[in-house]
Amino acid sequence: MARDFSWIRPEPWGIHVVPADCWIDPSQxxxxxxxxxxxxxxxxxxHGQTFATPETLAIMDLRYATREGGHPAAYxxxxxxxxxxxxxxxxxxxxxxxxxILLEHAGxxxxxxxxxxxxxxxxxxPFQPTACDVFITEATFGLPVFRHPxxxxxxxxxxHALAANPDRCVLVGAYALGKAQRLIAxxxxxxxxxxxxxxxxxERMCRLYEExxxxxxDLRLVADAKKEQLAGSIxxxxxxxxxxxxxxxxxxxxxxxxxxxxxxxxxxxxxxxxLPLIISDHADWDELTATITEVNPAETWITHGxxxxxxxxxxxxxxxxxxxxxxxxxxxxx
Amino acid sequence: MERFAAxxxxxxxxxxxxxxLKLLADYLRETPDPxxxxxxxxxxxxxxxPAVKSATIRNxxxxxxxxxxxxxxxxxxxxxxxxxxxxxxxxxxPPSPPSVSEAVDALSRMTRATxxxxxxxxxxxxxxxxxxxxxxxxxxxxxxGISARLAKTAFAQAFDVSVEDxxxxxxxxxxxxAALFAWAAEGAAPPATENLPLFRPFMLAHPLEETVIxxxxxxxxxxxxxxxxxxxxxPGESGLGETRVFSRSGDxxxxxxxxxxxxxxxxxxxxxxxxxxxxxxxxxxxxxxxxNALQQRLGRKTVSKKMLADYxxxxxxxxxxxxxxxxxxxxPWHARRAALETLALRLDPVRFDLSTLIAATNLDDLxxxxxxxxxxxxxxxxxxxxxxxxxxxxxxxxxxxxxxxPLTVDCVLMYAQRGSGKRSSFYSDFTFGCWDGDPEAxxxxxxxGKAYFGFTDEELKWLDRYVRNHTVNRFGPVRxxxxxxxxxxxxxxxxxxxxxxxxxxxxxxxxxxxxxxxxAHEADRIDSLRGLIRD
Numbered sequence: 042m043a044r045d046f047s048w049i050r051p052e053p054w055g056i057h058v059v060p061a062d063c064w065i066d067p068s069q070x071x072x073x074x075x076x077x078x079x080x081x082x083x084x085x086x087x088h089g090q091t092f093a094t095p096e097t098l099a100i101m102d103l104r105y106a107t108r109e110g111g112h113p114a115a116y117x118x119x120x121x122x123x124x125x126x127x128x129x130x131x132x133x134x135x136x137x138x139x140x141x142i143l144l145e146h147a148g149x150x151x152x153x154x155x156x157x158x159x160x161x162x163x164x165x166x167p168f169q170p171t172a173c174d175v176f177i178t179e180a181t182f183g184l185p186v187f188r189h190p191x192x193x194x195x196x197x198x199x200x201h202a203l204a205a206n207p208d209r210c211v212l213v214g215a216y217a218l219g220k221a222q223r224l225i226a227x228x229x230x231x232x233x234x235x236x237x238x239x240x241x242x243x244e245r246m247c248r249l250y251e252e253x254x255x256x257x258x259d260l261r262l263v264a265d266a267k268k269e270q271l272a273g274s275i276x277x278x279x280x281x282x283x284x285x286x287x288x289x290x291x292x293x294x295x296x297x298x299x300x301x302x303x304x305x306x307x308x309x310x311x312x313x314x315x316l317p318l319i320i321s322d323h324a325d326w327d328e329l330t331a332t333i334t335e336v337n338p339a340e341t342w343i344t345h346g347x348x349x350x351x352x353x354x355x356x357x358x359x360x361x362x363x364x365x366x367x368x369x370x371x372x373x374x375x
Numbered sequence: 376m377e378r379f380a381a382x383x384x385x386x387x388x389x390x391x392x393x394x395x396l397k398l399l400a401d402y403l404r405e406t407p408d409p410x411x412x413x414x415x416x417x418x419x420x421x422x423x424x425p426a427v428k429s430a431t432i433r434n435x436x437x438x439x440x441x442x443x444x445x446x447x448x449x450x451x452x453x454x455x456x457x458x459x460x461x462x463x464x465x466x467x468x469p470p471s472p473p474s475v476s477e478a479v480d481a482l483s484r485m486t487r488a489t490x491x492x493x494x495x496x497x498x499x500x501x502x503x504x505x506x507x508x509x510x511x512x513x514x515x516x517x518x519x520g521i522s523a524r525l526a527k528t529a530f531a532q533a534f535d536v537s538v539e540d541x542x543x544x545x546x547x548x549x550x551x552x553a554a555l556f557a558w559a560a561e562g563a564a565p566p567a568t569e570n571l572p573l574f575r576p577f578m579l580a581h582p583l584e585e586t587v588i589x590x591x592x593x594x595x596x597x598x599x600x601x602x603x604x605x606x607x608x609x610p611g612e613s614g615l616g617e618t619r620v621f622s623r624s625g626d627x628x629x630x631x632x633x634x635x636x637x638x639x640x641x642x643x644x645x646x647x648x649x650x651x652x653x654x655x656x657x658x659x660x661x662x663x664x665x666x667n668a669l670q671q672r673l674g675r676k677t678v679s680k681k682m683l684a685d686y687x688x689x690x691x692x693x694x695x696x697x698x699x700x701x702x703x704x705x706x707p708w709h710a711r712r713a714a715l716e717t718l719a720l721r722l723d724p725v726r727f728d729l730s731t732l733i734a735a736t737n738l739d740d741l742x743x744x745x746x747x748x749x750x751x752x753x754x755x756x757x758x759x760x761x762x763x764x765x766x767x768x769x770x771x772x773x774x775x776x777x778x779x780x781p782l783t784v785d786c787v788l789m790y791a792q793r794g795s796g797k798r799s800s801f802y803s804d805f806t807f808g809c810w811d812g813d814p815e816a817x818x819x820x821x822x823x824g825k826a827y828f829g830f831t832d833e834e835l836k837w838l839d840r841y842v843r844n845h846t847v848n849r850f851g852p853v854r855x856x857x858x859x860x861x862x863x864x865x866x867x868x869x870x871x872x873x874x875x876x877x878x879x880x881x882x883x884x885x886x887x888x889x890x891x892x893x894x895a896h897e898a899d900r901i902d903s904l905r906g907l908i909r910d
Contacts, residue, residue: 184447184451185444185461185462186451186458186462304461305451305457305799305800306384306387306388306454307452307453307800308799309387309388310387310520311799311801311832314388315388315389316388317388347447347451350443353441353443353444354444357441
């Protein structure tokens with residue numbers, strides 16, 4: 042007999058854990074929020090109490106100054122919430138501090154993945170597959186056209202462009218939380234030890250990563266550089282700054298962007314990107330479908346992204362699934 | 376194929392025109408014959424493989440992946456070739472890419488009976504970028520922002536010849552353009568073409584917009600609402616004379632207009648507007664039916680006697696490029712006009728007449744005359760510099776078009792669909808409607824048109840988001856919106872139509888403004904649209 046999961050309710054602005062009266066990644070202020078990770082579409086300021094990993098709380102504090110009301114939950118730690126609900130934060134492999142949240146109540150186990158990926162990432166703990174009855178998964182790249190190539194290949198493309206254009210700089214647009222630090226760490230792992238220059242908006246988050254033990258090598262601010270110093274180097278900025286007036290100070294930049302969307306040529310063109318780097322912090326199609334298979338839940342619920350295709354895949358594989366119509370999750374900049 | 380695939384990718388991601396030209400020119404210089412010729416043909420839409428169509432790709436893929444997943448993917452990516460290149464199962468063995476000419480050979484040997492077995496063999500020899508290049512080559516629709524003109528300019532740049540000469544020698548040459556490369560790259564004699572009925576590149580006009588010109592230097596002419604054509608007669612290979620009618624893009628449309636093709640007995644190259652006899656444009660004196668009437672004749676492979684009688688076509692002449700092997704193109708406009716007027720006396724008046732000049736001594740006079748153009752159902756006016764030579768393409772300062780101002784109505788957004796090409800994955804194709812009565816009294820919205828341009832990139836992003844957040848229904852790739860957004864739609868003219876439930880059809884509709892300030896019930900009613908019809 043199918044178990045009753047009515048104690049958890051997807052509403053348009055978040056997932057409501059009814060007996061504990063708390064919300065997972067709500068898009069509006071609530072009394073009690075359980076937060077999976079620090080990206081702005083999942084973690085918002087203004088909640089009464091926020092339960093999240095210490096890293097995520099640090100990120101939220103940096104962004105929203107939400108020192109008040111934070112309840113840290115380390116990976117693997119189980120908190121008991123009102124209404125006999127137990128919540129455990131499990132690594133999701135998305136960005137520093139990102140977690141899946143396992144909820145246990147009335148003998149049922151539900152996992153909310155937040156965002157996740159399965160590939161190794163030197164800047165965060167790897168996704169840990171965990172058995173559950175209901176697996177509430179993201180589907181940002183839930184179309185079979187999305188198969189991210191190995192990160193090493195993409196980093197190789199970047200270093201090749203750099204070497205081939207000693208008079209220019211390569212300006213990489215990368216999401217300020219997660220993608221930028223991962224890209225820098227991967228460049229370091231590939232042996233690139235030169236100074237990497239940062240747009241001012243990236244600095245604090247990079248420092249936060251360093252405080253949490255992620256070594257990013259020599260980082261300096263573009264604002265402190267002479268133009269000729271930047272020739273032949275890598276500059277990292279938020280995607281929004283790529284075609285901004287800000288980038289005019291750079292020496293003939295090659296515009297690159299690190300994002301899973303770069304798989305689709307016209308998406309790269311729309312962003313006016315010359316050097317697309319297919320680097321994503323989300324699971325691609327193969328990872329999504331493999332994860333559902335591995336976790337093997339009784340039901341799969343899909344929060345946001347290309348939910349139709351994952352639904353179809355579930356149907357073809359005789360898996361119970363439903364799409365939740367959540368609003369407010371942005372996925373355009375990954 | 377790797378080099379060609381790399382070229383395509385580099386072109387996709389390169390914005391600057393000069394950088395594109397350099398990429399193309401380098402490729403054309405460094406790649407051997409015949410590969411470079413085939414590549415050039417692919418980029419200029421000069422290849423056709425009848426066995427490989429967009430539907431072929433779909434069929435191949437839906438044998439290998441679930442059809443629903445194919446459709447969702449294709450809809451998202453906005454390009455069949457790219458979708459297929461990404462969805463194609465990775466072959467077990469490492470790639471062994473064919474050369475471009477090897478691929479072209481294989482593609483041209485395929486038939487509908489063999490393509491489903493042969494094309495996979497080629498795809499299995501390539502990686503994802505190679506598959507993309509192969510499928511682009513095979514289906515023709517490049518959509519990578521390279522116009523034929525740009526490719527020809529790159530060819531000229533690669534071999535240091537003039538682009539005018541390239542244009543001139545281009546037509547009549549078949550891929551892989553061996554004679555063209557021999558001429559440009561190795562200094563051989565240009566291909567002999569003067570006795571063939573070949574297309575010559577059109578001279579085009581810039582929109583006048585804010586430009587102020589002195590009418591002493593320009594003449595004005597009506598801009599008739601038909602299609603621009605070039606009529607060419609030459610001795611041909613038989614020497615008996617062959618006539619061709621070419622559309623603006625250089626397509627041979629002679630078969631659709633046999634009455635024009637048979638009416639000419641002088642060897643000439645003429646520029647004019649193809650029209651159907653009638654009194655819609657400019658009344659009896661104008662002598663031309665509406666564009667709608669001409670549309671009945673377009674795109675037909677064979678033409679019935681009834682069609683010929685009901686919609687008799689003629690060409691209203693604008694210019695003469697060549698008359699009896701004398702090339703007039705370098706002469707000033709007034710000299711060509713004099714030659715055209717003399718020539719017109721010798722032509723069949725049923726099929727050819729002269730575009731008359733408009734007497735206007737200054738722009739204000741002309742503006743007043745242009746204002747009347749709508750009542751006369753004419754598109755607008757043309758301004759041509761009296762001393763302008765006939766040069767290919769759009770040269771600043773020589774010719775201007777000054778269209779009458781568009782009509783606008785306020786419509787309600789009803790449906791949206793994802794676009795293709797550079798609008799790929801954005802909801803950018805909009806269907807909008809007007810009220811069939813009083814919305815307060817329960818009237819319905821009926822679709823009155825569809826548009827996918829007119830907005831800025833920023834507005835497109837906004838509209839895309841709007842559609843996603845206001846979807847009430849999905850029908851495959853189409854989203855139905857909650858019908859709350861008013862769009863100001865501009866269009867050139869509006870006509871009765873039996874094909875549309877609303878009974879009207881717009882010409883050149885485009886989104887001119889997003890009217891978030893206006894509630895949907897204040898959008899226009901179909902009655903007011905009907906009032907704008909001049910049929």
